[in-house]
Amino acid sequence: MTSITSNPAAAILGIGTALPAHSIAQADIAELIASSLQDSPDLARFARRIFRSCGVDTRYTCEPSYLGSPEDCRYLPIGDHSNIPTTKERMDTYKREALPLGLQAAKQAMNEASMSPEQITHLITVSCTGQYLPGLDVMLIRQLGLSPRVNRLPLIFQGCAAGLKAIQMARDVVLGAPGSQVLVVCVELCSLHFQPAKEREALFAASFFGDGAASCVIGSPKEHHSNNMNLGRGYSVLLPDSTEDMTWEVGNTGYDLYLSPRIPKLLGTHLKSELALLLGGDKLPELWAIHPGGRGIVDSVQEVMNLTEEHTKFSRDVLRNVGNLSSVTIMFVLNAMRQEMKSEGREEADGVAMAFGPGLTAELMRFTYIPAYAAANKEQNHALL
Missing domain, CATH: 3.40.47.10 (Thiolase/Chalcone synthase)
Known part of the structure; x- marks a missing residue:
């Protein structure tokens, strides 16, 4: 590939x-x-x-x-x-x-x-x-x-x-x-x-x-000769008409968080075009690291991109087992994905990572999982050139 x-x-x-x-x-x-x-x-x-x-x-x-x-x-x-x-x-x-x-x-x-x-x-x-x-x-x-x-x-x-x-x-x-x-x-x-x-x-x-x-x-x-995730291009985008749909302000008894029930729908409306821009005409990747901001968000991404349960299982498993850990969560998803790929001896595979925050902000990034043997072979071949 x-x-x-x-x-x-x-x-x-x-x-x-x-x-x-x-x-x-x-x-x-x-x-x-x-x-x-x-x-x-x-x-x-x-x-x-x-x-x-x-x-x-x-x-x-x-x-x-x-x-x-x-x-x-x-x-x-x-x-x-x-x-x-x-x-x-x-x-x-x-x-x-x-x-x-x-x-x-x-x-x-x-x-x-x-x-x-x-x-x-x-x-x-x-x-x-x-x-x-x-x-x-x-x-x-x-x-x-x-x-x-x-x-x-x-x-x-x-x-x-x-x-x-x-x-x-x-x-x-x-x-x-x-x-x-x-x-x-x-x-x-x-x-x-x-x-x-x-x-x-x-x-x-x-x-x-x-x-x-x-x-x-x-x-x-x-x-490094481990199971790398090589990082491709990515960017951050503010989604339109969504500034008040996620807010996080300092209050007298902690931080006051507001999440609009419109968020999954907003992501469903705007995410497909942004992912098309990120992929630049390439086919949909095998791996999907979706920040599980809630079940509705994962459902929305799965529906709009026509993904399978296999594509979203890492995000759903993290959400089920530890909940939404805010900024921490995407690394839990990437780690779970990488560990399974390693344990099953999986081949090199392309992926997309995404996370969402106030703004509404969408962070989008391409990556490639490289198994240990492939990384070692690539470096060995490079040394022979």
């Missing part, structure tokens, strides 16, 4: 993922939220229904408060709301919990890429669920032993699309400065921003978000 990245200059060389220690069944979090809505029985019924149908079975959280009785949960209290954690309290928790998860994911990615700390030239950190200074980038440099001169590129408050945005930024760094080795670290603690719901849209947003971290190393593919 002819790869869409036949002469690649940038590839994902290693991926690491991390989840908090606390897992919670979707049915349990649904009951917790329903209990906090005792004074709004219609909303409580809607919560149970939407939580059952959103495609999530299990989520992870850094906050053990969700594991106890409803009476003890400050984030989703029954009755009195006077003791709900303030935004400052939530940021304090973020500062404490984000770094260990980011470190775990980064160490995995660097280990798989056979990358030592002194080889990392750039660090891109991504998060939209917490902020502090000196930030996660500084703490990662100290804890990982990276050079104090590493080029730091914090990418904050960009929503679910930011993970793929960071990958594309890293690709551009490697293309523009050959020999660069870029470490991308995404950490999202979405559950810190759960709060009592006042409307259906807030319940919809709370129905599938969870906590996690992911990291990848991006550099020249010729330097």
Whole structure:
């Protein structure tokens, strides 16, 4: 086959993922939220229904408060709301919990890429669920032993699309400065921003978000003989007439997220033409790394592009097993895809990755999975020329 990245200059060389220690069944979090809505029985019924149908079975959280009785949960209290954690309290928790998860994911990615700390030239950190200074980038440099001169590129408050945005930024760094080795670290603690719901849209947003971290190393593919994902062209696009359909603002008791029920329809309306532009007349690829922003989003992409369940299984599996991890999620999808391709001894295959965030923003990128033996053969052949 002819790869869409036949002469690649940038590839994902290693991926690491991390989840908090606390897992919670979707049915349990649904009951917790329903209990906090005792004074709004219609909303409580809607919560149970939407939580059952959103495609999530299990989520992870850094906050053990969700594991106890409803009476003890400050984030989703029954009755009195006077003791709900303030935004400052939530940021304090973020500062404490984000770094260990980011470190775990980064160490995995660097280990798989056979990358030592002194080889990392750039660090891109991504998060939209917490902020502090000196930030996660500084703490990662100290804890990982990276050079104090590493080029730091914090990418904050960009929503679910930011993970793929960071990958594309890293690709551009490697293309523009050959020999660069870029470490991308995404950490999202979405559950810190759960709060009592006042409307259906807030319940919809709370129905599938969870906590996690992911990291990848991006550099020249010729330097690594693992199961690479070689990175092709891509771009970011703002979809028309959609500015108010996804918002994420700082409130007094956490960040206030609004997701419009129009989002799947908007993606269905505009995505096909954008993917046609990305593919440039090439046939549809075999691999589809779709950010599972919710079951409706995956359904919409599958329908508009005439995909099969096989095409969307990685996205649906990630959504079911860990929920939507905001910017982190796309790396979970790419990692699951790559692991299956490796375990089954699959051949080289082209793919498309996509993620969506406020704007509405669509991040789109082509890639090629290169099995280990193919990568080794390509480098050996290159050495003989």
